[in-house]
Amino acid sequence: MNVFVTGGAGYIGSHVVRLLLASGHHVRVFDNLSEGHEAALPSGALYKGDLMDDDRLVRGLTERYDCVMHFAANCYVGESMTDPEKYYFNNIVGGLRLLSAMRRAGCKRLVFSSTAATYGNPIKTPISEDHPTQPINAYGQTKLDFEHAMAYFASAYGIGYVALRYFNAAGAAPDGTLGEDHDPEPHLIPVILKTALGQLHEVKVFGVDYPTPDGTCIRDYVHVNDLAEAHILAMHSIEPGKGRIYNLGNGSGYSVRQVIDAAKRITGRQIPVTEGPRRAGDPAVLVASSEKIVRELGWRPKYPAIETIIETAWKWHKSHQDGYDD
Ligand SMILES: NC(=O)c1ccc[n+]([C@@H]2O[C@H](COP(=O)([O-])OP(=O)(O)OC[C@H]3O[C@@H](n4cnc5c(N)ncnc54)[C@H](O)[C@@H]3O)[C@@H](O)[C@H]2O)c1
Numbered sequence: 001m002n003v004f005v006t007g008g009a010g011y012i013g014s015h016v017v018r019l020l021l022a023s024g025h026h027v028r029v030f031d032n033l034s035e036g037h038e039a040a041l042p043s044g045a046l047y048k049g050d051l052m053d054d055d056r057l058v059r060g061l062t063e064r065y066d067c068v069m070h071f072a073a074n075c076y077v078g079e080s081m082t083d084p085e086k087y088y089f090n091n092i093v094g095g096l097r098l099l100s101a102m103r104r105a106g107c108k109r110l111v112f113s114s115t116a117a118t119y120g121n122p123i124k125t126p127i128s129e130d131h132p133t134q135p136i137n138a139y140g141q142t143k144l145d146f147e148h149a150m151a152y153f154a155s156a157y158g159i160g161y162v163a164l165r166y167f168n169a170a171g172a173a174p175d176g177t178l179g180e181d182h183d184p185e186p187h188l189i190p191v192i193l194k195t196a197l198g199q200l201h202e203v204k205v206f207g208v209d210y211p212t213p214d215g216t217c218i219r220d221y222v223h224v225n226d227l228a229e230a231h232i233l234a235m236h237s238i239e240p241g242k243g244r245i246y247n248l249g250n251g252s253g254y255s256v257r258q259v260i261d262a263a264k265r266i267t268g269r270q271i272p273v274t275e276g277p278r279r280a281g282d283p284a285v286l287v288a289s290s291e292k293i294v295r296e297l298g299w300r301p302k303y304p305a306i307e308t309i310i311e312t313a314w315k316w317h318k319s320h321q322d323g324y325d326d
Contacts, residue, residue, distance in 0.1 A: 001025050001026070001066040001067050001235065002025070002026045002028075002064050002065045002066050002067075003020055003025050003026065003027050003028075003065065003066065003067045003068070003069060003235070004028050004030060004060070004061050004065040004067070004068045004069070004107070005017055005020070005027055005028070005029045005030065005068075005069045005071065006029075006030045006031065006051065006068065006069070006070045006071055006072035006098060007030075007031055007036065007070070007071030007072030007073065007113075008027070008029030008030070008031055008036070008041065008045070008046075008069070008071060009029055009031035009033060009036025009037055009038060009040055009041055009046060010031065010035055010036040010040075010071055010072075011169070011179075011180045011181070011182070011224065012071055012113065012166075012169050012224055012227055012228075013029070013031070013036070013069070013071035013072075014036070014037070014040035014041060014178055015173060015178055015224045015225060015227070015228045016069060016071070016227070016228045016231045017029060017041060017042075017045065018173070018178060018228070019225070019228040019229065019231075019232060020231075020232065021042065021045075023232060027045055028045065028047050028060065028065070029041055029045045029046045029047065030047055030049050030051075030057070030060050030061070030072070031046060031048065031049075031072065032048065032049060032050040032051075032072075033048060035182060037181060037323070037324040037326050038326055039324035039325050039326040040178055040181075040324055047060045050094075051072055051090070051094030051095070051097050051098055052089075052090075052093070052094055052097065054097055054101075057097055057098065057101045058101050058104065058105075061098075061101045061102065061105050061107065062105055063105045063106050063107070065105065065107050066107070066109060067107070067109035067110070067111065067235050067238070068098065068102055068107055068109065068110050068111070069110075069111045069113075069231060069235070070095070070098060070110060070111070070112050070113060071113045072090075072094065072098075073090060073091045073094070073095075073113065073142075073143075074086055074087050074090045074091060074139070075115070075139060076139065076186045077117060077137045077139050077140075077279070077281045077282060078186070078279050078280070078281065079139075079186075080137050080138035080139035080142070080281070081137055081138060081280045081281045084138035087138045087139055087142045088138070088142055091139075091142035091143065091146060092142050092145055092146060092149075095146045095149065096149060099149060099150070099153050099159070102153075102159055103153065103157045103159065107159070108158055108159055108160055108238075108240045108241075109159075109160055109161070109235065109238040109240075110150065110159055110160070110161040110162075110238070111161070111162050111164065111231055111234045111235055111238070112146065112147070112150060112161060112162070112163045112164065113164060113166065114143045114144075114146075114147055114163040114164060114165040114166070114245070115139070115140060115143050115165055115166060116165055116166065116167045116168075116220075116247070116249070116286045116288065117135055117137060117139055117140030117143065118133045118135055118140050118143050118144040118147065118165060119131055119132070119133055119134070119135070119140075119165075119283075119286070120132075120133070120134035120135050120136045120140065120283065121134070121136060121283045121284070122283065122285060122286065122287075125253075125285055125287050126220075126249075126251055126287045126288055126289035127247065127286065127287065127288055127289060128247065128289040128291065128292065129165070129245050129246065129247055129292055136281055136283065137280070137281030137282075138281075139281075147163050147245070150163065150243055151243050154241050154242060154243045155241065158240050158241040159240075159241075160238040160239050160240045160241055160242050160243065161238065161243045161244075162234035162235075162237060162238055162243070162244050162245075162246065163243065163244070163245045163246070164227070164230055164231065164234060164246055164248050165245060165246065165247045165248065165288075166222060166227055166248045166249070167219065167220040167221070167222055167247070167248065167249035167250075167286055167287070167288045168187075168188075168219045168220060168221045168222065168249075168286075169221075169222060169224050169227055170187070170189045170221040170222065170223065170224065170309045170310075170313060171189075171221075171223040171224050171225070171303060171308070171309040171310075171312040171313050172224065172312045172313045172315065172316035172317075173224075173225065173312070173316070174225070174303075174312050174315070176312075176315040176316050176319050176320075177316075178316070179313065179316030179317065179320060180313070180316070181320070181323030181324050183323070188203075188219075188256060188259060189221070189259065189263070189309070189310060189313050190313065190317065191203055192259065192260055192263045192271055193263060193267065193310075193313055193314055193317040194317065195271050195272065196263060196264075196267040196269040196270075196271050196314075197269075197317060197318070197321060199321065201272065202272040202273060202274050203260060203271060203272070203273045203274075204273075204274050204276050205256050205257075205273055205274070205275045205276065206276055206277070206278055206279040206282065207276075207277060207278030207279065207282065208275045209278070210278070210284040210285075211284055212255055212284055212285060213255070214255050214257045214258070216255045216256035216257050217255065217256055217282055217283075217284055217285070218253035218254065218255050218284065218285040218286070218287065219253060219254065219286055219287075220249035220250055220251065220252060220253055220254075220286060220287045220288045221249075221250065221254060221259075221306055221309050222248055222249050222250055222288075222301065223301065223302070223303035223304070223308070223309050223312070225302065225303060226248075226299075226301040226302060226303055226304075227248055229299065229300075229301075229302070230246070230248050230293060230297070230299050233293075233297040233298065233299055234246070234297065237296075237297055244296075246290070246292055246293035246296075246297070246299075247288040247289060247290050247292065247293065248288065248290055248293065248299075249287065249288025249289075249290055250288070250290070250301060250304045251287065251288060251289060251290060252287070252304075252306070253285060253286075253287040254306050258306075259306065259310070260273060262306055262307060262310055263310050263314075265307075266307060266310050266311055266314055267314055
């Protein structure tokens with residue numbers, strides 16, 4: 001298929017682009033490089049542009065595309081609480097521009113990067129797709145609002161979609177050539193590994209008084225290559241005019257302290273930690289049930305163990321201490 005990938009120069013998008021190409025698909029990446037890296041892409045794949053630039057988007061997203069994968073967004077819970085305007089503009093207004101360009105181009109398939117943050121504080125764990133959605137941060141709210149927009153665009157204009165609600169994406173390409181490179185880095189595992197390398201002084205733990213066994217937040221980590229496989233399955237499953245939602249996680253939760261301990265074992269390095277207050281918008285526990293995508297699309301994670309996830313990320317960070325060369 002011809003696939004138009006917004007945000008494809010970012011962390012998850014670049015891994016998906018690599019798998020799409022390896023699976024014989026044709027790809028054009030639409031990315032403003034606000035967070036992404038051209039060096040994460042094969043040469044010639046990037047068509048640089050911003051979702052807010054309607055002309056550029058419409059010129060890029062022509063009728064020859066069979067499917068859009070939409071990764072481009074702002075995606076930090078903490079920042080979304082201090083700068084919600086940025087999140088509503090980019091994730092909602094930018095997303096609507098994309099839907100409108102798809103309608104005009106007659107493109108009928110959309111795979112959307114949604115998030116566990118659409119659920120809010122879980123009332124039961126593991127979380128399945130029928131769990132109530134009550135986001136407690138602006139980031140999750142914008143993703144949920146976009147899911148609702150997709151549903152209306154599906155019934156009115158025939159744009160079929162799959163929303164993939166990822167839990168915590170982590171890990172890196174096992175060959176060490178693609179990985180996570182954000183500045184500043186907000187995600188736990190890269191922060192831990194940069195601390196192990198001496199690039200950061202310490203890991204700040206936000207909240208040690210949560211109602212969890214060790215007081216720190218529990219999350220479900222899913223390998224970025226397993227997410228990539230799910231995107232290919234999702235793309236092939238889309239039916240025009242219909243939408244589906246799937247969770248993506250491994251069904252096992254690890255506390256912040258458990259992840260730090262696992263990283264100490266794997267790296268053999270010191271990882272200094274400081275404890276601070278809770279951060280606004282963080283639920284105590286987020287663990288997925290991904291039974292639905294396993295059952296309906298045959299998704300089988302290849303890298304479910306937290307140790308493998310950390311090992312692949314460690315390989316990337318050790319060999320790319322300054323990130324990508326751009
Ligand atoms: N990383 C996670 O754990 C996680 C979890 C759940 C959902 N998600 C979602 O997955 C998607 C990808 O996440 P990621 O971790 O790879 O983030 P990322 O920041 O690495 O990638 C996002 C990409 O989108 C681009 N972008 C942002 N705004 C744009 C715009 N207006 N126009 C064009 N390009 C734009 C950025 O330059 C970047 O390359 C996001 O939508 C995010 O909300 C991520």
